Amino acid sequence: MQRINSSPNSQNLAIKSLFSFFSSLSETQNSNAFLLNYLTETxxxxxxxxxxxxxxxxxxxIKSPEKPETVRQYFHNVGFSDTEIQLAVSVSPQIxxxxxxxxxxPKIExxxxxxxxxxxxxxxxxxTPSLLTKILVNDTNNEDFIRVVSRWKWIPTDKSGLLRNIEYLRNCGIVGSQLSVLLVRQPRLFCYEESxxxxxxxxxxxxxFSINSRMFVYGLQAVSYLSEETFDRKLELFRSYGISKEEFIEMFRKAPGILASSEERLKLGLEFFLKDIxxxxxVLVHNPVCLTLSIENRVIPRYRVFQIVMPRGMLKKKLSFGSMLLLSEENFLKKFVLRFGDDAEELLLAYKGHGLGSSRKENLETTI
Incomplete structure (x- = not known):
């Protein structure tokens, strides 16, 4: 007969399992069975x-699907996907x-x-489903306008300026998804003085920037955050590393997000790319997005891996460090760590900050 393990650890695990089971059973019994089924199945x-x-x-x-089904069908009719409905309801079930x-x-319109x-x-x-739960609609006027509490309380009661700015941005070609970028990331822009x-x-x-370019809206968002004085200071920082004003503007057009970084982080990135390695x-002017990446958490760890795979000729074709930086985390690990079998452990240790140390002064003999 097989002996049953009755050690204290196994007993504790059994007790925890039973407790978890009965807790789950209790939760299910106390829940609204109809609603639970609707949320999970539908x-x-x-x-x-x-x-x-x-x-x-x-x-x-709630014992009937009538109201939730009416809401779900309405969201479908205005273009929401099943996933978008699921996410919105998960965060704000009252919707x-x-x-x-x-x-x-009224709010959707x-x-x-x-x-x-x-x-x-x-x-x-x-x-941000709270946009449908925390916005109050003024029913005394038939025009499209809202009065917002919480995060959108900056919208004024007088909507004339808001609507003029919306119309002006539309005339600039900012519509649809581009308008949504500004609406979510820089909503105060809509309430600036028109001038x-x-x-x-x-x-x-x-x-x-070209009005017809998809980058135009990101450029507008970036300059709206900065005073002209701050913009000029960041320009001077780039100049101190040998980057001309024309090159700086070119970099900004390609990656407006570089201006969102602090001067300290920009200096850290410029120092690492242009001095350390x-x-x-x-190459940096052509790929300015590199300066928007975390030096500590992304750039240096991947550089350690690059220092191993390139000199050893582990790749079939030559690859630039810049292109390695732009890969997603999943694709980077697949292509440069996990695929190398016997060397995977060493590469992973280097990536996590072990094995090669944290020195940033080891220059590549390979052309970057």
Missing amino acids: LNIPKSRALVISNSNRYSH LFSDVDKTLK FFQHLGLQGSDLGKIISK KLRHLVSRVLDMG EFKKS
Whole structure:
């Protein structure tokens, strides 16, 4: 007969398993069974989250699919995907029990008036569903306008300036998904004095951005964060590393996000690429997005791996360090660590900061 292991550890594990089982059973029994089933089967919300929602006393009265189905169908009709509905309800479940005509429709129509349609609208709402739960609609006026509490309380009661700015941005070619970028990332832009907004647009155009370029909206967002004095200081920083004003503007057009970094982080990146590993200036100017990456968490760890695979000829064809930096974490590990079998452990140790140390002064003999 096989002897049963009755050690203290195995007993503790058994007790924990039983406790977990009965806790789960209790949660399920206390939940609104109809709502739990609807959330998991119809909306595909993970059971752990669905249990939290269905256990809430706030929704204990829900016994019919009529209202949630009306909401779900409405979201489908305005272009939301199943995943976007799932995300929105997971974060703000009260949306599922809202009155479509009185609560949701006026708010959705406001965003549609801004030019957000279909998937663009779905992406915004799924990421910030509080826009549908914390916005108050003024019912005394038939025009499209809102009064916002919480994160959007900056929108003024007088909507005339807001609507003029929206129209001006539309005339600049900023519509649809581009408009949504500004709406989410720099909403105060919509409430600037019209003269200030026009000045910002003029600055972006003077730097060579094209209204027809998808980068125009990112350039506008970037300059709206910075005073002209701060912009000039960052320009001087790049100049101190031998990068001309023309090259700096070219880098900004390709990667407007570089201006979002602090001067300290920009200096750290310029120092590492141009001094420590002797990155060619022309390569950095052509790939400025490298300066937006974390030096400590991404650039240096991947450089350690690069120092191993390139000199040993482990790759079939020559590869630049810049292209290695731009890979996703998953693809980087697949292509430069896990695929090398016997060397994978050494590469992983180097990547995690062991084996090669943290010295940044070891220059490559390979051309970067």
